Amino acid sequence: MAQPLLERLASYLAGEFDNRSQSLADPVWYLHLRLWHRPLPPSCFGEGYSFFIEQLSVVSGQPPYRQRILHITERSEGLWGQYYGLPDPVAYSGSATQPDRLASLTRDQLIALPQCGVAIEYQPTTETFSARLPGDRLCSFTANGGVSYVRLKFDIGPETLAPGSPVVFQMEDRGVDPTTGKTTWGPQMGPFCLVKQQTYELSRV
Template sequence: MTFPAQLLTVANYLSGEFDNREQAVAEPAWYVHLRLWHRLVPLFSEDSVTIFAEQANIVNLERPYRQRIMRILQGSEPDVALKIQYYMIKDPSTLIGAGQNPALLNTLTPNHLELLPGCVLNLTQQLLAPNSYKFNATPPPDTPCCFSVGGNIVQVSLGFEVTDDKFLSYDKGIDPTTGKATWGALLGPYCYTKREQY
């Protein structure tokens, strides 16, 4: 399938290795120094571009966490050109370290994934300069992202902005009872800089 230029651009912007070194140095009390990997994976290639995401604390790079799959699709509504559908990896332990060692992703198939129906983001595009864009990814209204981990219901609030060299993550954990954020971008986004393009 031939993908629209907009979809390929956002996939290229998202792909790479990132960290938030400057932010963590400036505000160490509020922002942990993290490394983030976004690796393209050849799944659902008939109609989308798919990315494996993983992150790690810079002092524990050998113990990465938050493995997830982001599938970039054309939107079905007239005002939503693109959307991101999230998937959970059924057994994330099999892919720990795949951000640094992408060969681990060679065995990944759709059977290893669980669709997270409410975990979807709508993408809008803003022109910054000729051939330079900012993409904003925001959840549709009244669509909570919830899933079960170890028998417990987990709720997250997802969102990001991405340009060719920056990735701002608004992801937060939400207490399902109170609706209050408990971890993540509590005081504003995690501001990552792309260190390597994949």
């Protein structure tokens, strides 16, 4: 029996990712990043699958950053990913590798980000999932007293269709100046290509 698409997407996402090879090949344009998608308990949302996400600049010596929540569900019109903020992201720094700290996290503790939802399409020829903001929308949220705007975009799936091929997460989130449309941060030469190093077990709904 084929694995349902939502569960397949969740199994691809759940894990630790790293772009060491990309960074070594082109260190001028690509930082060495580590990224975690740590599954949250089903009780957090009660449906679908949810993940605590954070990332780390490996060589910087700084703690993990960009803590956020992604909740994926299946709607009548297809797969959907909704991002949420945390009231104090720094308080959760390092939780991706200390998941016990996430056990008590509940939906009502999260900050709704209604403009930060992505439509997710499945590409059967490559077995890849592609997430995009609908239309030309920008994800917007308040941080450090100001409003930030981000263009969210990711693709995830096997590197090749050969059995045992590693899962690759291509991340191309970019900060955007809404007045000029210019990129203020993010990859300049194409997406970060992070290869899954470790898979986490999903919490079943």
